[in-house]
Amino acid sequence: MTGSVVPVAGRPTWYAEYGEGDPLVYLHGGFSSSREFAPVREAYAARFHVFTPDRRGHGHTPDVPGSFTYELYAGDAVAFLEEVVGGPAHLVGYSDGAITALLVGLARPDLVRRMVLISGQFHQSGLLPAFFHGPDAVAELQASPLGAWYAEESPDGAEHFPVVAAKIIESALTGPTLVAEQLAGVPARTLVMSGDDDAVTLEHTIEMYRSLPDAELAVVPGTSHVLCMEKPDLVTQLVLGFLTTDPVPTIAPIRRA
Numbered sequence: 001m002t003g004s005v006v007p008v009a010g011r012p013t014w015y016a017e018y019g020e021g022d023p024l025v026y027l028h029g030g031f032s033s034s035r036e037f038a039p040v041r042e043a044y045a046a047r048f049h050v051f052t053p054d055r056r057g058h059g060h061t062p063d064v065p066g067s068f069t070y071e072l073y074a075g076d077a078v079a080f081l082e083e084v085v086g087g088p089a090h091l092v093g094y095s096d097g098a099i100t101a102l103l104v105g106l107a108r109p110d111l112v113r114r115m116v117l118i119s120g121q122f123h124q125s126g127l128l129p130a131f132f133h134g135p136d137a138v139a140e141l142q143a144s145p146l147g148a149w150y151a152e153e154s155p156d157g158a159e160h161f162p163v164v165a166a167k168i169i170e171s172a173l174t175g176p177t178l179v180a181e182q183l184a185g186v187p188a189r190t191l192v193m194s195g196d197d198d199a200v201t202l203e204h205t206i207e208m209y210r211s212l213p214d215a216e217l218a219v220v221p222g223t224s225h226v227l228c229m230e231k232p233d234l235v236t237q238l239v240l241g242f243l244t245t246d247p248v249p250t251i252a253p254i255r256r257a
Contacts, residue, residue: 003060008053009079014060015053019045022113023089024243026052027077027097029119030168031146033059033153036094036228040236047244048090053080055100057164059153068171070096074103081111090243092116094228096168099176105186106178112188116239117208119198119225122178126204131172138165183211190215191242193235195223210255216242 003016016034018041026037026044034052037044044050055073057063077100081089090113093101098120105112121127141147142161151158190212194205196219209217218238223230250256 005060006084008083009076011056011064011076012062013053013056013076013080015051015080015084017052018042018050019048021048023085023087024048024050025077025081025085025089025091026050027091027093027100028052028055028058029095029097030172031058031141031150031165032095033149035059035149035153040228040232043236043240044092047240051080051085051089053077053084054153055097057156057167059149060155062155063160063164068167070099070103070171070176073100074107077101077104078108078111081108087111088113090114090116092118092239092243093120094118095120095225096172102178102183102186103176105188105190106182109185109187114243115186115188115190116193116242117190118193118228118235118239119195119200120208121200121204122176122180122183122208122211123204124173124175124177126200126208127172128199128201131199137169138162141165180207180211183208184213186212187214189247191218191239192216193218193220193227193238195219195225195227195230196221197224198227199225216247 003014005012005014028034028036033054037052054061088111091101098117101115105115150161192209192215209215220227228235
């Protein structure tokens, strides 16, 4: 895989791009990198010009001093859209990437075409309390495939993983802090997606769907927070169908009446 390191908002950022067509930016999850997108990349690249940046402190992009916040992630994404993509794009975000996309859609709707939010939350309370708690959380993550990915990719070296992991956990336990009423300010047509046994509660996902003005909902059966790995073909089919087709006029609308 060939990628490029470019200055984005004055900071080095690694990204790769594939395919031709309308621009699409994939925003990866926490503790991970754009590498997670590789199994389905060809299906997307057959339809879109795909950009896959690694977020600060993730993948091939180095860490920077200070805490991580979703507002910082969103600012980085806005700068990437302006400086690298050169304008509006479809956003597909997973987990922390979904939160990032949501904040971009709220702050800079002019940079968003359609948006897909997979297993993300608009408020920290939507994440199950036990998901990142426990004194051994960082050590367990470092011993997992996510820790191995970091060691293989990060310019900061494997020994820096606990620093980044602690910052990611802190950001997840303190943010995001949106309230449902704020989601009315997101004009982009949006697909909200979740596993039926997700780390983001189903009740929270439904509240997000109901609070966005132009949203559709997909709950993938028999999956968890890593639904993109568990049922990649189904998730990809749903996402690409949403991005490439117009809404179907429903016969008995209630919410959309």
